[in-house]
Amino acid sequence: MKRIVAIGEILVEIMAAEPGEGFREPLALTGPFPSGAPAIFADQAARFGQPAAMIGCVGDDDFGRVNLDRLSRDGVDISGIRIDPEAATGSAFVRYRADGSRAFVFNITHSASGRIVFDSAARAVLEQSHHLHVMGTALFAPAIVEVVLEAASLIKGRGGTISFDPNLRLEMLNLSGLRAACEALFRRCDLFLPSGTELTLFTDTEDEDAAIAEILAHGVSAVVHKKGVMGASYYDATTRLTQPGFAVDEVDPTGAGDSFGATFVSCWLRGMPPGTCLAYAAASGALAVTKLGPMEGASTEAEIKDFLADRNKRAAP
Structure with a gap:
């Protein structure tokens, strides 16, 4: 099977135990949970049974080891993850508001995640990979953008493919150069995976149908909205499909989109029909929200098949 490599931030997530507005008073916290959008993606792909690797950087600390242990245990190749002896592993403090939205306090730019380099270990991982997945959250520093764009050129030069998920957090939108870097990846990708209003980030129109046509005209092979x-919904030059969401008891939505994307890309790389890719991905995203913690709801292919079989049984007359 084709091997996926993800590049980007690796961090721990620490969550407030009670809903509220931010972190301006002492409160109970739970964690640390292994996290970082590209790391969640790689972990879910590996759990699904797809060969997966990660290029990133963590500190020589317990937060770094929490991530390395989880990724390695779930089958991710971590040989491209550098351990920096000076910088601390990245972190995200999260608190849910009463309306279900979330407030984040990130330490990424000045953490070990900001020290990703294209060293010999990272290059070796890339040379063994067939598909590159990039999240917009990874493009937070010029040095990281250089690494990602070089990796993209090497993958495309060897006939590989690229998927791009903007995954832009409100707290990151003002980072210098972020939008330009995201647009550069958008122009290179084969598979575009926007959420919500991200669909029209790089188009001249906000109309959904017109935006899809414009994106496909840029050379993107397929769009998963x-x-x-x-x-x-899935769109390519000849196909339009819609997959309803699955109702589950939501515990924690963090990581659902990353899990969805990892499962879709894995299925897509295996040549599964788009409708099957969508159904598997939707099931993966639904399972992800049933556990507390970004990677805790990662699911195997067998678990996804069981989930879909159960839903089909319930829907049968």
Whole structure:
């Protein structure tokens, strides 16, 4: 099977135990949980049974080891993850508001995640990989952008493919150069995986149908528009499909979109029909939200098949 490599931030997530507005008073916390959008993606792909590797950087600390242990245990090749002896592993403090939205306090730019380099270990990982997945969250520093763009050129030069998920957090939108870097990856990708209004980030129109046509005209092979609990839609030059979301008891939505994307890309690389890719991905995203912690709901192919079989049984007359 084709091997996926993800590049980007690796961090721990620490969550407030009670809903509220931010972190301006002492409160109970739970964690650390292994996290980082590209790391969640790689972990879910590996759990699904797809060969997966990660290029990134963690500190020589317990937060770094929490991530390395989890990724390695779930089958991710971690040989491209550098351990920096000076910088601390990245972190994200999260608190849910009463309306279900989230407030984040990130330490990524000045953490070990900001020290990703294209060293011999990272190059060796890339040379063994067939597909590159990039999240917009990874493009937070010029040095990282250089690494990602070089990796993209090498993958494409060897006939490989690229998937791109903007995954832009409100807290990151003002970072210098972020939008330009995201647009550069958008122009290179084969598979575009936007969520919600990200669909029109790089188009001249906000009309959904016109935006899809414009994106495909740029040379993108397929678009998967993620719509959260409403499901997702797939578009290519000849096909349009919609997959409803699956109703589950939500515990923690963090990582659902990353899990969806990892499962879709894995299925897509295996040559599965788009409808099957969508159904598997939607099931993966639904399972992800049933556990507390970004990677805790990662699911195997067998678990996804069981979930879909159960849903089909319930829907049968």
